Amino acid sequence: MAKLKPVILCFFLQAIVVMNIIPGSDCRSFLPNDESLIESTCKKTPNYNLCLQYLKANPGSSTASVSGLALIMVNVMKAKAYDALKIIHDLQKKGAGPKQQGALKSCASNYNAVLVADIPEATEALQKGDPKFAENGANDAANEATYCEDEFSGNSPLTKQNNAMHDVAAVTAAIVRLLL
Template identity: 55%
Template sequence: MLKSLTLLVLILCTTLVVTHSRVIEPNDANTVRQTCSKTPNSALCIQYLNADPKSSTADVNGLALIMVNVIKSKANIAVNKINQLKGSIPPAQKVALKSCADKYNAILVADVPQATEALQKGDPKFAVDAANDAAIEANGCENGFSGKSPLTAENNVVRDASTITSAICRLLL
C-alpha cells in the first residue's frame, strides 16, 4: 500500500511539474528581434546582440547594457588603430588623429560609464544622452580629417553601434 501511495504521489508531482512548466525558449529570438526592429539598423543590432550569449535571457535593459559593451569594444578597436597610426600618418593628419584620440577617450572614460550607470540605476535618459554623444564623437573624428579618414571603418562601426544603443535605451523611457 505504501509503495502504491508513493508511486501515486510521484506520478502526481511529475504531472504537476510537467503541466505547470513552460518550455524555456530562447528569449533572444523574440526579444532581440522585436527590440532590434525598433532601431535604425535591425540586422546589425541582431548581429551584435546574438554574438553575446547573455542576450538569450536579457530584457530590453539587459540588451541595452550589452550594446553599451559593444560601443566599448568597438571604441577600443578604434583606439588601437589610432595608436598604430601615430607613427605612420602624414604630418597634415596628426592634429586630426590627436583629436580622434581625445574623442575616443571621451567615449571610453565618460560616455560608456555614464550609459552603464544610467541603465543600472534605471535612468535610461542619461544612457540615451551618452550613446548619442558617442555617435557624435565618432562622427567628429571622421569629419576632422580633410579628405579620406584612415579611421572611416572604425568611426562608422562606433557610430552605428551608438545609434542602435540610443534607440534601445529610448525604448526604456
C-alpha cells in the first residue's frame, strides 16, 4: 500500500498539469456547436434579439449548423402562419362588414400560401442544400404578411401577427443568405 501512494500522487500531478495546459476556451471547440454560432449568426440578421429569442428557445439549436438554425426559423414561420390563420378565422366567425370580410378572406389566402407553398419550399430547399429557394420562400412569406396588412388600409386587426411574420421571415431569409 505504501508503494502505491507515490504512483497515485504522480498520476494526480500529471492530471493537474494536463488540465492547466488545455485552456477552457479550447474545450469549447470540441462541441459541435455552442451559443457562439447562434450569436454570430443572429448578429448578421435584421433583428438580433428576435433571432436569439427564437433560436435559444429551441433545444435543438445548441447542436445545429447554420442550415439547422435556418430550419428552426422556418418552423417559427410556420407557427406564426398558423397563429395568424387562427385569428383570421376567429375574426371571420365574429362577423364584420363586407370590406373587412374581404380583407380577412384575402389574408387567409395569403397565409394559406405561406403554409402550402413558402414553408414547404424553404424546408425542402434547406434539406436538399439549395438555400436560394429557401431564401425565396422566406421572402415570399414576409411579402404575404405585408400584403395582408395592406388589405386593411391602415386599420388592420392583424398588425401584430403580420409584423411578427414579416420580422421572423426577414430573420430567416438573412440566416439562409449566410448559406449562399
